[in-house]
Amino acid sequence: MGQEKVTLPPTEIVDPTGREFDRLPVALQLERLLASQVQAVKAIKKITDQLAAAVEAATDRLSGSEGRIVYAGAGCSIRIGVQDGVELVPTFGWPLNRLIYLIAGGAKALAESVEGAEDNVDDAVVQVEQQCLTASDVVIGIAASGNTPFTCQVLAAAKVQGALTIGVSSNPTGQLIAIAEYGLVTETGAEVLAGSTRLGAGTAQKVLLNSFSTALMTQLGRVLGNEMLCVQATNAKLKDRQARILAGQIDGFDQSRAYQLLRELNWDLRTGLLVASGWERQDAQEALADERPFSELLRSS
Numbered sequence: 001m002g003q004e005k006v007t008l009p010p011t012e013i014v015d016p017t018g019r020e021f022d023r024l025p026v027a028l029q030l031e032r033l034l035a036s037q038v039q040a041v042k043a044i045k046k047i048t049d050q051l052a053a054a055v056e057a058a059t060d061r062l063s064g065s066e067g068r069i070v071y072a073g074a075g076c077s078i079r080i081g082v083q084d085g086v087e088l089v090p091t092f093g094w095p096l097n098r099l100i101y102l103i104a105g106g107a108k109a110l111a112e113s114v115e116g117a118e119d120n121v122d123d124a125v126v127q128v129e130q131q132c133l134t135a136s137d138v139v140i141g142i143a144a145s146g147n148t149p150f151t152c153q154v155l156a157a158a159k160v161q162g163a164l165t166i167g168v169s170s171n172p173t174g175q176l177i178a179i180a181e182y183g184l185v186t187e188t189g190a191e192v193l194a195g196s197t198r199l200g201a202g203t204a205q206k207v208l209l210n211s212f213s214t215a216l217m218t219q220l221g222r223v224l225g226n227e228m229l230c231v232q233a234t235n236a237k238l239k240d241r242q243a244r245i246l247a248g249q250i251d252g253f254d255q256s257r258a259y260q261l262l263r264e265l266n267w268d269l270r271t272g273l274l275v276a277s278g279w280e281r282q283d284a285q286e287a288l289a290d291e292r293p294f295s296e297l298l299r300s301s
Contacts, residue, residue: 009145009171011197015190033199036192040203043170043186044211054166054182055212058138059219061164063291066098067136069213070163072154074104074118076198077142077168077205082110084209092217093230102127102139104150117150124153128161135162140212142205143167144197146174146185155179168208170201184208221270221294224249229294233267242269249298250276273298 021029044051061067069088071081082101088094102124103109105117117123133139139158143151146169155165156179167180170188177183186204191197217223222230224245233239239259246258246269253261253276262272265281274284277298287297 009147009174010187010189011144011170011191011201012195013190014194015192018190018192018194021192032192036188036200037203040186040188040200041207043188043204044208047184047186050182050184051208051212052215054184055215055219057164057182058166058212058216061136061138062216063220064289065136067134067138068098068100068131069094069216070100070102070131070133070137070139070158071142072102072124072139072158073142073151074109074148075113076202077144077148077151078103079110080202080205081140081142081209083206084213088213088217090232091228091230092222093232094217094222100131102131102154104148119149121149121153124150125157128154128157133158133161133163135164137161137163138166139163140166140168140209141176141180142169142209143174143176144170144201144205146171146176148176152176152179168205170197170204219293220291221288221297224273224294224298229270229273231269233262233269239267242267242272245269246272246276249273270294 021032069085071078071085073081085099085101088099089096104120105114108114109117139155141151141155152175155167155176159165159179165180166182166184167176168184169176170186172185172187177185186208188200188204191199193199227245231238233242242262243255243259246262247253247255250273261276262269265272270288271281271284274297275281
C-alpha cells in the first residue's frame with residue numbers, strides 16, 4: 001500500500017525561496033525576519049470585523065457576571081496566551097480569580113517541553129471539567145497549526161459546557177477554526193524558518209491577543225478615553241497618575257484634592273471619578289459591577 005499523502009498546515013511548509021537563508025549575510029537574514037513580522041500584522045488587519053465580533057460576544061458573556069477568561073493551548077501558543085493574560089491584572093485590574101490557563105502538560109510546560117502533551121486529549125477533558133465552565137466564560141484556544149489535539153479538545157469540551165469559544169490560528173482549514181464559534185485566522189503562511197511558529201504566526205497571535213484583550217477591557221469599563229482606569233497604584237508614580245486623571249476629568253478638582261479623595265477610596269480611580277462627579281460611593285460601586293463602558297457611567301452622573 002502507498003503511503004497516504006499528508007496535507008501540511010501553512011505554517012509547516014518549507015518555503016523553497018528561503019533555502020539559502022543560513023548562508024545570507026546577517027543583515028539580509030534580519031530583513032527577511034522583519035518582513036515576516038510586518039506581514040503578520042497585515043494578516044490581522046484583514047480580519048478586523050471578525051475580531052470585533054469576537055470582542056462583542058466576549059463582552060456580552062463577561063459583563064456583570066463572574067465569567068472568566070480562559071487561555072488554552074500548547075507550547076509557544078499557550079506561552080503567548082499566558083503573556084497576554086497575566087498583563088490584564090496589573091494593567092486593567094482584572095480579577096486574578098477570573099483568569100484561567102489550560103496548558104498542555106501543565107505549568108511545567110511553560111518553561112520546558114513535555115513529551116506528548118499537545119496530543120493528550122484526555123488531559124484536555126480533565127482540565128476543562130476541573131474548571132466547571134459555564135455560559136459566562138470565554139475560552140480562547142490558540143494553535144498556529146489549527147490542529148493541536150489538546151487545544152481542539154479543550155474548545156470542543158468547553159463548547160459542550162456552554163462557554164463561548166474563540167479559536168486563534170494561522171490555518172484557515174484547521175479543526176480549531178471549525179470547532180470555535182468565533183474563528184480568527186491570521187494567514188501568515190510559511191515561516192522564514194520552516195515550522196518555527198514563534199516567528200510570523202507567533203507575532204500574529206501576540207498582536208491579535210493584545211488587541212482583543214485591550215478592546216475587551218475597554219468595553220468592560222476599565223478604560224476612559226485612552227487612559228487606563230484600573231492600574232494597580234502600587235507606587236508613587238501610579239498614584240500621581242491616578243490623581244492627574246481624576247483632576248483632568250472633573251472640573252473643580254485640582255491634583256491635591258484628587259489625591260486626597262483617592263487615598264480615602266484606597267486608590268479606586270473609577271469609584272473616585274464617579275464620587276467626584278456626584279455619585280454616592282455605594283451607588284458608584286454597584287454601577288461599576290455591571291461592567292459597562294466607563295464613559296457611559298460618567299455621562300449619566
